[in-house]
Amino acid sequence: MVFQISQILVNVKGLTCGVVIAVQWMKDMTKKMSRLLLSTWLIIAGTWSASYCYAQQSATPVNEVSSENESDIIKPQSKKAQPEEKFTIHGSPTQAEIDWMESLHERVSDTVFRSAFWFDGFFTDEDDARERPDVKARIRLGWEPKARDLSGLDNKFRVRLKLPHFKDRMDLIFSDDEEDSLNSLPLEVVNTRPQIEDDSFAAAVRFVHHSDSDHITDTRLGISSGDVFVRARHKSRYSWHKTHGIRIEPAVFYFVDDGLGARLLLEYDYQLSPRDQFRFDYSIRGSEAFSGIRWKHGFYHLHQFSLVQAGALGFVIEGERNGENGFMIDNYTLSYRYRFNAYKQWLFFEVEPFLEWPEDTNYKTTPGIALRVEGYFYKNQ
Template identity: 55%
Template structure:
């Protein structure tokens, strides 16, 4: 009996030692990424110091890194790595921020809650670097401007966001934006959103967006229907149905794809580490709307300092 107790105690010691090593490794990773982004932000912000006697202020940095594997019945090899870094520059009273990402600027084709988006032919992967200026920011409105480069193309964009509370349980969002790319020309997008609060932890949401551009004929449109549920403090889920297509183009009105999905998101191991599991069904036009099952597995890390 004593031998078994000693063996169990030794196993517990070994497990505690392994846990401490894991803790040290994960904490070291978080600090290394946070410090690296922060130091780069300080270096960039120092260019705006008027003179040597002026004291440099501390910037605020936020970084998000995502690893995703999106196997489908016809393609099991799709792996996506994403990063997004945002730096608020204190010498501009935090109205100006630097946004660095390996995605096209704001993913113009996507809805706010869209996540699977396995149709890479619609929006190819791009690199984006931009200065973002916020003229006005309140709880119910936002007005900002962005100037940068995306996929080797220089662009400028203006976006206005306004939210209206219709009742204690209902709200409506209007978000028009106007953008211009040197290579692609002038474009515009309108996003509409309706939210209905079913309970304290449950919400129904409808998104609708239309987008036109000199780059393509017709108008791109997309609908999104979502049921959001907060399971507990660290876990949430989203049931989604998305429909996208175009109208007034060369082919008239057409539906490109239907996507039905269930997204399960939880926080584990560290407060800055999140995991997602999202099984989905696609019905793409180019496959004659044949059912295409798939699943998205994601890991996201958030790094903040300032």
Template identity: 55%
Template sequence: MKNIYMFFLFFFSFTSIGNATEEIEKRSTEEYEEETPWINGFHSAVSDSVYMSAAWFDEFFTEEGSVQQNPKVNAKIRLEWRPRSRDWDEIKARFRVKVKLPHFKNKVDLILSDEDEADQSQLPLETTHIQPEEEKFSASLRYMHTNSKNKYTDTRLGISGGDIFVRARHKRYFNWSENSAFKVEPSIFYFLGDGFGSRLLLEYNFQEDQKTQYRINYSIEGSESFSGIRWKHGLYRLKHLDEKTASVTSFQVEGERNGERDFVVDNYTLSYRYRFNAYKKWLFFEIEPFLEWPEIENYTTTPGIAFRVEGYFYKG
């Protein structure tokens, strides 16, 4: 039972803000008491601002005379500088806000982001993917039909990059031993401008010990907006170094098949991602050196490094 508990704890450590912050909040807060007060004020101001906006939105769905319930808000702000060979100007600032609406029995989320929330081309742990030059603001409502330990189903309706979309997704987890787990995640979607599409994500996880996990991902996607099928493989080694630090070593290959160019590999990526918590319990830093071999550069070795600062704001 202990191994099973450790497996699920580590399995969600890189995909869920809640699990990451929960472990950190268990530590003593004495180390933060003498810190500069301005950053505490900044964190409170952002959290309060997001919370008040969420409460205002949720009031539209409150029946007259009913008891007021407080929404739960999670917000993430990320600053990233990602210099590459031949490209030193790639600086990005990103935000994502998720609001649980209590008057829908916490089955509905409002998600706002300046990233393409409808884009499923990235694997769950992928971070070095080249982003499009055009920024895409996304707003969507997500309804959770099923949310249990081994099964999750949701539907999302929203707008992304000026295009209205709807997407249905199902996740299913299978565990056949204490150290092995398998995830199947099919989804279908429809864009008003691009038409129908579908995607299948397969994932296998092997827990070597309490601090080390290996993960293999495979994703295929088809859509009326492009010919052929796009695919992507990912191999990862996740390492829990201590209570404040973790690392991910990854190798990814992506391309397409059955299209106008038949079978082609678009890019190879090898990276090492080092993540740590410092200064405040809600503040995280990342350093990720990587190597790419893109087709557009004739598979020439392209080195790069990413520096990231992420702040998490939560209330409710």
């Protein structure tokens, strides 16, 4: 087992190149996209009616729940469940635009898939009838202007490769939000802290020790922002009367530079109706990298308008206690997140106006709005 881990870490650089190639083009376009994003939203608003009708005709219910990313209000459909899209207006500008979007989607999916297929084959000599790896990628481009800061960008990517040679017991995860996953609540997207480091790339190997519909225990070993880390996590879910649900998720992590740390996430869900849910999240975190305990509370009302539209009203309070300043509240955030699927089944849009009351501005009201475009890329054949 130790030998396999060492081989994985030696060869992960090669796989990283394939993933980074797929993502780099999107990152190079970030500056241009941020300038055009506001104009894009005006165009989307004008064509929303037609896009919404198309999306409702092609959408089907989704029952799959991901164990890695549960923050999405609306999940994309798996590729197997999607009907084949047929185009009949050949040579038109609309057709050219559709072909360009489909070509981009196919190129990114193929690049990541080929890298995963090569990496999985490194551990076996059987070339015939090999099971194909499961590849899922998410790329998000966003602009979060707020008072006194109109240049805020929110660009994230995440790639997960499930390798069949290890009987679904090992994943490779590439992202730039490893730190965010420890600092944020599951439904929290607005970045309340300034970006300090530009190098936030993380690559990790995830070993799944136990997994079923309600419980999962896993360990991650990798590198994040140039710091080697290991993290162990256990997640359990309990529900009763089809109305109440509880999630308990303790985690222990160690970063070479920051030292030992731990986090506990608690979640309570109350299903008010088939389309409405109230949620309370509580997170507490400690680390040798800072003094005291950092905590965060989140209160949410989730509403699903249709299969392709949903909204989340949220109020988040964060702060610390037992630190250098004793008990203090760092920030209040009130937001409404509207998410919808339009134009393509793998493409999602979000509008999230918000108000912040940060401690560093003496709790003055800071309005802002987040505009995001999120694409999902998947391939397993």
